[in-house]
Amino acid sequence: MPEEEKQLAAVVGRAIAKRRIASHLTQERVAERLGIGVEAMSRIERGLALPTVVRLGELADIFDCDIADLLTETSSRATDQASQLARLLSKLSGPDRTMVLGIVETLTERLEQGRP
Numbered sequence: 001m002p003e004e005e006k007q008l009a010a011v012v013g014r015a016i017a018k019r020r021i022a023s024h025l026t027q028e029r030v031a032e033r034l035g036i037g038v039e040a041m042s043r044i045e046r047g048l049a050l051p052t053v054v055r056l057g058e059l060a061d062i063f064d065c066d067i068a069d070l071l072t073e074t075s076s077r078a079t080d081q082a083s084q085l086a087r088l089l090s091k092l093s094g095p096d097r098t099m100v101l102g103i104v105e106t107l108t109e110r111l112e113q114g115r116p
Contacts, residue, residue, distance in 0.1 A: 001050075010047030012056075015073040017045040019063040033062055 001009070020030055031041035034055070043049040051059065053067070060067045069087075072080035085104075089097045 005050060006047065009050040012050065012070055013045045013047035015070045016051075016059055016063075018073065019059070019065060019070065020045070023063050025062070030059075030062060034058055 020027065027041045027045065028038050031038045034041070040049065044051050044055075056067045056070055060070060063070075068083075072083060089100060092100065
């Protein structure tokens with residue numbers, strides 16, 4: 001597996017594991033619903049196997065999320081991270097979103113000042 005594909009498999013695997021845990025499901029239960037073995041499920045979560053698009057769709061259905069969430073949730077790309085922040089903020093009330101935005105702005109300013 002090429003290095004770029006390995007990195008993608010690792011990112012997707014972490015997102016799948018995170019969603020599974022948040023859904024209070026075991027690897028065994030997810031594997032059963034997918035019709036695969038537990039070892040195959042473990043390999044996906046560990047980033048040793050990259051799921052097909054069809055399998056990503058099945059996982060998204062199980063976790064009640066979009067396929068894109070499984071591809072971008074743990075991405076290090078700024079645009080993917082911005083989308084993740086937008087999803088998180090959308091769950092909050094207006095005043096809470098404003099508070100979080102203020103915290104992020106303050107933190108960003110401090111981190112920028114600390115750069116050489």
